[in-house]
Amino acid sequence: LDLRYTPEQETFRSEVRSFFADTVPLELRRKLLDGRRPDRGEVVQWHQTLNAKGWAVPSWPKAWGGCDWSPIQLMIFQEEQAAAPAPPALPFNVNMIGPVLIAFGSEQQKRRFLPRIANLDDWWCQGFSEPGSGSDLASLSTFARKEGDNYVVNGQKIWTTYAQYADWIFCLVRTSREAKKQAGISFLLIDMKSPGVTVRKIETIDGIHSLNEIFFDDVRVPIDQLVGRENGGWDCAKFLLGNERVCIADVGHTKARLRQIRALAHKTAGGGRRMIEQPLFAQKLAMAEIEAKALEITQFRLLEGGGGAQMAHFPSILKLKGTELQQTVQQLFVDLAGPSALAVAAEGTDCRNSVGPLLNEPDWALTALENYFYGRAATILGGSDEIQKNILSRTMGLS
């Protein structure tokens, strides 16, 4: 038993750290520290910088551009990325569709899509949820009927993050109404430029455009864009959701933000003293640090323990606690900002250029509430808290 990093891992960490220090544009770093979200262009440009270095898809097999890093190296990489900070790789590309194609795709599909996924030449989005199918994902009804060399898709997807940026969507569609509901689902790749695809923005409580509805009206999809076998899409979905649960914890990001909060709390005044001297705030912050550290070690235990039946409950724990901590971080930013968080900064503009100069509030305070509001989604998406607890109780032999 030993929790220390090896000298090789420490060397790796400094290599990664200096790469980020030398490469992430200052303006982008500023933006992330201020709690603003990078725009499409910034994400793509950064992703391609990473890809040029060979680090865009480190978790993939070497043959498809991966790095052959150990799980610990991957964690170190993510931790340094969050600390820099640099934008994280686009999860839809790197953690979702890429691994699904590697595991289930045909050779032709891999050659056609993977290099473009890795370089973010194509921005992918995820077409799982439907208006009538949230947590009960397998009840989805978007239908694909076969007509010659095509599927013809009709239906609707919802809560699609960054569909407005996307070139492609991977979709779960129903291809059979005969079998058990899970057994009639297929995994289709759909070009967002196909005739019959309509994207409509969903106004959300944070006031920032990220979620969308997508309508499919007689959209023709060539059958070579089916992944795996027809009616075998549920396997792809389960595989993808399992990956998502582990990636979503993002402890490195939480730790980096907690450090930032502590540093800001030393500078932020509140009630005649600095916020770090407010006992309740300081305790909440320390409590979050403890839980983040515990979760980090829980994650190490999963990565080093090699999974297996003994560890079947770990992914749900990572998802539950990881998202809870992300929300805790967002709440701490709000608590730290106090009334400075109230004003709305106009979307798409630099905070400083909208309300900043008049109110003279720091940018991190002006973004605190929008991130807090948006952050509520974390415990709903990717299998809600309640679904994770259902899964956990099944691994415990309760049902």
Place this chain on the structure above:
Amino acid sequence: MNFEFSAEQEMLKSEVERLLGNHHSFEQREFVSVEGWSSPVWALFAEMGLLGLNVAEENGGVGATPVETMIVMEGIGRHLAHDPFLPSAVLASTALSLARRSKSAARLLKDAAAGRTVLTLAHSERGTRYDLSHVTTTARKTQSGWLIEGSKSLVPYGARANFLVVSARMTGEISARDGIGLFIVPDSAEGLQRREHRLHDGSLSAELAFADVLVPNEDVLDVSGRGFDVIEGAYQVGIAALAAEAVGAMAAALDLTVEYLNVRRQFNVPIATFQSLQHRAAEMLLWLEQARSMALFGTLALVAEDIDQRWPILAAMKVQIGRSARFIGQSAIQLHGGIGMASEYPVGHYFRRLTAIDLLLGDADHHLATLVDAGGLLSAAG
């Protein structure tokens, strides 16, 4: 980074499990010997070398790492074993090992490792709460040795131990770190009064009064003025050991709860089919894994970090342990319903021990305040 036990540690784990499983069933718990614990188990502990884990080889011990202590303590927690392992084989043995060498200390360590003698650390006093340097008991130098005057409180197995390692103030203010001396006092010492009482977890404890108890020079352990360092080092090892015990007890309480949910029927179905109960059990598992992670972190910090660097990590660990213990203990009772309140059923005893563990060696609130004062965890521990 490596999360595997060595082959020897795996073996230790299964041997401890087998030993305690055979001898410490819940039904056997009340039938302990006059010493206040099960002497056959204690003898087997000695035979297996467990009582010498925190004793160097040159003193007849094993000189093991904190991981071995963790393994034993987790077993003790899982089986709710009542014995003086923590006060004798962990706290007092560590204190004796850390103190300046003396003949008496070497002899005591040898006897303790062999199971011939039981030790305890007599440090806490009324009003100490969790302030480790609060010592009002005094030590006065005389021609023939040192005279101890004062009292100690909540000393684990204090009326049963053969020898006490006693802290007493030689100089300085009541809460000063400097000026604390350490002395060995046998149970037969003149002027020593011991009053035994039982704690809510069922374990034995004592109030001790020292009326000019004479400690001859050969039993003086440390009068350099830095006795606090020894106490601090011993308590650090003890806190990690308690955390491991808590993990074992929490795991057992959760196992009992899951088993009960599957067996108990209401409304013609097993209550395990009710989602609100499933979800509470799922949360218990989450609290358990988080506690286990922190117990590992704290235990390994004893090896990896210097004494000062350890405090934020150990404080963080004890906060997590205290909170997890409370959530799991309370939930275990709630999910059992009425039977959880009954002494004849084991789950309540786990709850009582888990509650006591939070209150021993610094509760969650105390350690959270410590951590806040230290500037948080991440600045100290990445």
